[in-house]
Amino acid sequence: MLNDKHIDIIQKKVDGVLSANEETVFQDLINASHEAKELYEELLNTHRALQQNALEIPPVTFTADVMRRIKGRAARKQVFTGSGRFYAFAAMLVLVFVLGILAAYYLTAPDKFRLSGDLSGTMARKENGVEIDVQEYNRNGFRMYLIAVSAKDSLYVEFSNADGPGYLNVAHKDGTLNKCAGNESDAHYVLKGYAIFTLSNAPAASELIFSTKDKQIFLFKVPPTF
């Protein structure tokens, strides 16, 4: 039976921090105890898997960027004091004006989906605290829909289709996709907050219905008319 002292010695061996005396104790221990030897090997394998995992992250060098940003901020602080303050304020007004124009341009086509591609149609719906934005893409001859939904309260999403398979997926914060529960012709999902759905190869007459507890908010029918 291993005690705390044995476990400590085994763990220190795994971490490579044994003293010369402890090394002797360790060798005696694993020669005498099969349990100790097994535990050491298991811990060592786990340690190696974790070490390998950490090594797969390539090293970074941000020093120059960080120092540049720090010096830039220090310089800005100087500009915003004394006689430079007036000129800085005027320059800021011009900058805000230019940025405003640029923002207005880009905000007219919101990039909720963080992607570019063969966009062939968009539509939007806003009702009862629910906002739905749909984008249609054509990729390799397949039609797919990306549907960004924001709902203050619970929203029931139901996909139904009687003619062949279609696929309703929901995107997660790390960019991974999971199929919604159900089968190929009938899937559902309940959301609250923000979610993005993807609908791939839904056959004609497929329906995606968004409803609250007592009201249908939006019926998305394939193919949609944009």
Add this chain to the structure above:
Amino acid sequence: MKDERIEIEAIIAGQTGRYRSFVERYQNPVFRVIYKIVNDYQEAGELTQDVFVKAYESLNQYNPEYKFFSWIYRMAINRALLHLRNRKPYVELDKIPLRENMVEETAPYDVITKKSLVDKAVNELNESYRMVIQLKYYADLSYAEMAEVLGIPEKTIKSRLFDARMILKDKIGNNLKYVE
């Protein structure tokens, strides 16, 4: 630690250039810890830089009784978690499966690799275990340094590290057969 204290006093006094050595020394452990939380290389890089700039601006709040890394590590964890909370779901067009290459129902579309298996197992640990694993493997700290960063005795660090490894041993070991 005494050296760090002198260095930081000099930086606060206006010798900005001396901050360079802190960035060089700690950028990789800070980056790795953030990367393991946000799981995005580019975002982790931006957040790491933000943390170092923010730390520089807050240097007068730093308590020199503790190691600089203890302070910036906390800042990094908080920044990464805040970023994660505010992150919205996103979709990359290439990752959307087409009909002909769909996998079976309800299966996640990620391919299981040894890396994803280890990442998942570490992320599923409770916070006290996850932190010692992060500090040990991604920040490369000794028992004593981990004890200082987390403000707990070295003995507790060793025992948490052992428990965490035992949990990971089961999770990783049992699933290695599914790995590509």
